[in-house]
Amino acid sequence: MLAWNTGSIRRKLMLSVAAGVLTVSGYAQAEETLKLGALGVMSGPFAGWGGVMCQTFKSRAGMWNDDGGVKIGDKTYKIDVVCVDDKADPKGAQTGAEKLISDGIKYIQGPNTDSTAESAKTVMEANKAINMPYAFSKSLYTPPASQSILGMVASYQVGPIIYKWLMDNKGIKKIAFLCENNADPLNQRNEGSAAAKGLGLEVVSDQETYESGTTDFFPVLTKVIGTSPDHIVLSGVNPSDVGPLIKAARELGFTGTMSTETGQDPKAIYEVAGEAANGFIVAGGASTEEIRSDFMVKFIERYTKDWGEWNDVAGLFVYGPEIMVQTLQKAGPAALEDTEAFKAALDGFVGTNPFLKDGGELKYVGRKDYGQPRQVSVPIVVQAVKDGQYEPLFVGALND
Amino acid sequence: MTQVLLNALVVGTTYALIALGITIIFSIMKVVNFAHGQLYMIGGFVVYYFNVVFGLPFWFGLLMSFLIVGALGVVMELFLFRPVMLRVKREEVTMLLAMGTAVFLESLALIVFGEKQRGVPPIATGIFELFGARLPTGRVVVIFIAAALIIALMAFIGYTKTGRALRAMAQDREATALQGVNLKWLSAMGFGLGTGLAGLAGGLLVAIFAVHTGAGTAVSIKAFLMIMIGGAGVLSGAILGGFVLGVLESVGYALLPGSMTFLVIFLIVIGFLIVRPNGIMGKPWG
Structure with missing residues (x-):
């Protein structure tokens, strides 16, 4: 364990240093390079989203x-990813976005929040x-807007x-x-409450909130649990x-079920909450052991090698670059x-989903919710935490 | 209501522990250490690494969180704050320096520790039930340790030669120097004590909460709020400020909609500071 973690830190530092050296020397002068961007929150409490997206x-x-490399038309391109941390700040x-675009980048994954x-x-x-946000505001994807594509299930x-x-x-x-x-x-709560x-x-309680940076949740949960929800x-x-x-x-005695609709890493949850985390329901990616393909296993190995530790949220984020590049290949130079x-290629695009054991199609959906195909057809994988892993409860598909 | 009062006790005790370090540094250096929360965060990670990664006892990790973060504080004082304070007398420069240090530490922590939240195994299991209210044993242990640490610190400051020297320096640096006290050593030691306490608080509280690299900013803001309520630079004021904030937060969540709680707390604090701008204790430390 000691060797693994020190190795992890060393690898991270070496990757950081290497990235700096490569940037300074202006690499890839001899090859065609396609620059793609990632824009999201890569520091602070939300680093588990934007940071993982970049990685x-x-x-x-x-x-x-x-x-x-990736073949588009007659040429093969090496992919160079440029990440920018917006610090969850709208101005950032x-x-x-301006920085990435001024760098000649036209395809960007993120941002991670509505604002x-x-x-x-x-x-x-x-x-x-083109950008691929992980934000649920419908105005991003509904005409007259046309440049944003929702990268996950809302x-x-x-x-x-x-x-x-x-x-x-x-x-x-x-x-x-x-x-x-x-x-x-707050938006997600309002939508969830209306749906419920x-x-x-x-709905016995839908007005309780806590401030960003809260460390002790006993006070706010005392009131919520006092309403006796299931x-x-x-x-x-x-x-x-x-x-x-x-x-x-759980420490306050709540015995009912709990869930969230945002991507989470089961190992991190289990490390903090222990057995109390078992049964927690999450709508996540496609990296659950029971449904993952051999290619997803390879990706998990690669991610772990690069960053020291697997994060299940990466199983969701990997759909973005995949469909982005497949669509570029179809749309041509x-x-x-x-x-x-x-x-123009979005409407009829049908790609292959390399991440699921049973394969399937990758396409753009969202005509029902947004009036145009502006959502990636990420599978709906609902899963529960079990001893630091996910076990799938059911798998579904988005309606178009 | 019993649960609300117990919540207030736990939150207040943990806040008091957090506020102690920042007020010590303010009193001896007149520096508002906005990197306090980041040092708290590093303390949490030190315990996580020693306890979970290296498999050593939690208590050893806790000791190391004090020593390592304390040593980091000494380095900060020697190589960052001291040279700057020798050249510039404007207080906002040290505030900016502290903010810059906070950003640096948080960015470095993200590279070294990663983006995940971390926790340690419970230091005690079981739940106490008191008139229908629930208090996990781990929280009871943490409250007692925090209380013991606060008492030990008060005793150190009040009754030891070094503690008296620290108090003297907080009141009058020149007069203290004339008594033969080595101010350079004492400043570094005091800064290290303050940051060590931040590390200790982070290390202790990771046992009942969790830690992540972005945790520092909110902790710094709350610590600043606590010492403003209690009286900046006053040790007992910091403890009182911590408890006042803890009670306001717990009772506020019980009586008000969640979104109103901190709005009301800030209004109360603003109103209070208009009436009593030096905080509850309202006098220089010592």
Whole structure:
């Protein structure tokens, strides 16, 4: 264990140093290079999202480059990923988007929150750059907006599915919502609460919130648990709060079920909450052992080699670069200069999903929710934590 | 209501422990150490590495969190704050320096420790039930340790030669130097004591909460709030400020909608500071 961790740190430092050296020397002068971007929150409590998104993109790019690069038209390109940390600040997202675009980048993964994605949207639309946010605001994807593509399943899409499953399988009748006092989680809470009411559930608490940076969740959970819910939804919970919240709820005697609709790493949750984490329900990626393909196993190995430790959220983020590059290959060289060619390819695009054991298609959906194909067809994988791993409860597909 | 009072006790005790370090540094250096939360965070990771990664006892990790973060504080004083304070007398320069140090430490921590939240195995298992309220045994242990540390620190400051020298330096540096006290050594030691306490708080509280590299900023803001309530630079004021904030937070969450709690707390603090700008204790440390 000691050797593994010191090795991990050494690897991280070496990668950082190597990245700096490569940047300074302006590498890839002899090869065609395709620059792609990642813009998201890579520091602070949300680093478990944007930081992992950047690392995922770099690891996937490393695999493409090791295989000789990506062929688009007649040329083969090495992928160079440029990451920018927006620090979850809308202004940072705007300047970050401008920086990436001024660097000649037209395809960007992220941002990670509604407020940053809305802020970056103006830059993306004005400069005709494509971005793939992990934010659920419908205005990002609905006409006249056209440059943003939702990279995951939205909370308002998966929430009702989870609540219905819990009603049918666990017999829940009363539900409570708890979230951070922040725009994104508040939106997700409101949407979740409305969906729960629509399903006939009694919402016993949906007004309680906690401030960013809260360390002790006993005070706020005391009030929520006092309403005797059968199920608690942690709406839009960030990866740094989820473990302490579960632990505190169980210590306060809550015996019902709990869930969230945002991506989480089961090992980190289990490390903090211990056995109390077992049964916690998460809508996640496609890296669950039972459903992952051999290719996903290879990706997990690569990510672990690059960054020292696997993070399950990477199993969700890897869909972004994958469909982005597959679409560029289909749209052809014209899309490298003009994103209109990329957008024209979205409608009929059907790619292959290399991450699921049973294969399947990768395509763009979202016509029902957004009026145009502006969502990646990430599978709906609902899973529960079990001793630091996920076990899938059910797998579904997004309606178009 | 019993649960609310127990919550207030736990939150207040942990906050008091957090506030002690920042007030010691303020009192002897007149520096508002905005990197306090980042040092707290590093203390949490030190315990995590010694306990979980290296497999050593939690108590050893706790000791190391004090020593390592304390040593880091000494380095900060010797190579960052002292040279700057010798050249510039404007207080905002040291505040900016502290903020810059906070950003540096947080960025470095992200590279070294990674993005994941970390926790340690419980130091005690079981739950106490008191009039229907629940108090996990781990929290009871942490409260007692925190209380013991606070008492030990008060005794050290109040009754030892070094503690008296620290108090003297906080009141009048020149007069203290005239008594033959080595101010350079004492400043470094005092700064190290303050940061060591931040590390100790982070190391202790990781046993009941968790730690991640972004935890520092919120801790710094709350620590600053506590010493403003209690009286900046006053040791007992920091403890009182911690308890006041803990009670306000716990009772606020019980009586108000969650989104209103800190809004009301800040309004109370603003109103209080208008009436009593030096905080509850309202006098220089000592």
